[in-house]
Amino acid sequence: MNEHLLTAVKINKVFENKQRHFTALKDIGLNIGNHEFVSLLGPSGCGKSTFLRLVAGLDKATSGTMKMNGQTIEKPGRNRGVVFQQYSLLPWLLAWQNVAFALKKEKDMSNTEKKDLAYHFLDLVGLKGFEEIYPSQMSGGMQQRVAIARALVIKPPLLLMDEPFGALDAQTRRDMQDLLVSIFKETRSSVLFVTHDVDEAVYLSDRVYVMSANPGRIAKQIDIHLSDEKDWSIQLSEPFINYKKEILMELKRQRDDMRPSE
């Protein structure tokens, strides 16, 4: 029996063109279980987005195996929802239509059912009452909520999020983190979350993989044990600060290793 939702074993990714042969990912191995929140954290260029794209099925690994529920990932599928930093909503569609768009291949659902489901997921992300407005009438935080609702409406067991709050101001970012905590409890989806932000990773995750660059590897795995009843005050607690220290020290060690010796 495969108890992991996602299993990646010895994943390598080489980008090749006439000018260069570049190993972006080297021997990445990780697992995500059911209802787990897992973050990838690391310096710019360490391959976080590249790895996420492989899980999404948007690109192929050069070698290694990547399985979802025991099945090799070949292409994008309904068992993975994706949210990127840029919300990529369709500007000519209303909020609910953007969400319902993800259901366009659902032949067994009526248009009314699709609309009801879109309304339900907009309510879940805190956009009740804003179903009938266009993206241009929304703030960045609202647009990202619509993008999250669109990813969730297909009820994927795994939600892939690539720096989803990177374009938002600090307060909206904190609100969105708390929104994600409540969505995570309600939907029971697992999440693979890419971020640069150490506080965000510790606050949200059950496990953080710290990556290093050139080539992108997993340098450290940190299991986070904080209360499930999260609120911002947890960020002042001793365990939180200790996890943060552990990650920051790993990132500093990487920077020290990269510094040319005198």
Ligand SMILES: Nc1ncnc2c1ncn2[C@@H]1O[C@H](COP(=O)(O)OP(=O)(O)OP(=O)(O)O)[C@@H](O)[C@H]1O
């Ligand atoms: N299509 C591509 N062709 C060639 N090189 C690529 C391609 N995509 C990514 N790379 C390279 O692979 C490395 C990893 O890129 P990636 O975007 O995955 O890093 P990242 O950790 O997500 O960075 P950031 O945090 O800045 O978004 C980088 O050096 C990048 O230049």
